[in-house]
Amino acid sequence: MSAPLVVSIPHKLGRDEAMRRLKGGLSRAAASVPVLTVDEERWEDNRMLFRVRALGQVASGQVEVADDHVRLEVVLPWLLQRFAQMAQLAIRDRGTKLLTKE
Template structure:
């Protein structure tokens, strides 16, 4: 049985900057997948990125919706990876939050 993961990542970057960062960060995704031979494919349809990741004989599909104040990740894990759903969710949350962190100098 497959396991859905839904994560909402708040940000204050605006949709355009958040999308740019998501687009730039997706290339580094395979660096975080064990086995080293991951195939990561993505495509954009408006503000939605469709994502397909294949590694170690498993396939994870999902999408990322970029909005003005949050990014919503939704993925479906195959049964064998559902055992690691908590770990995968934690990694996606940590790396996504890091990617969306506002590093602009504070005004004041």
């Protein structure tokens, strides 16, 4: 098994506002990426557990929301690992826009 892809995004919103902005965000993001399907998006307190499918491969992970940052951790299957750097940049970009937009 490969090491997880980890992305940390700082914010100044506080935990509650950051969670409000993120809830449903995975499904909205998947709607704009034709090869991505959300199998699960489940919140437990300040942590979202998720499972997505892309190109027939399943990836799972979690998002933890803190007062000053959001930390995403996802384990990519071997076929998707070649896209890890591109995925990390896209996640950081979308997350930053979502957490800094007024």
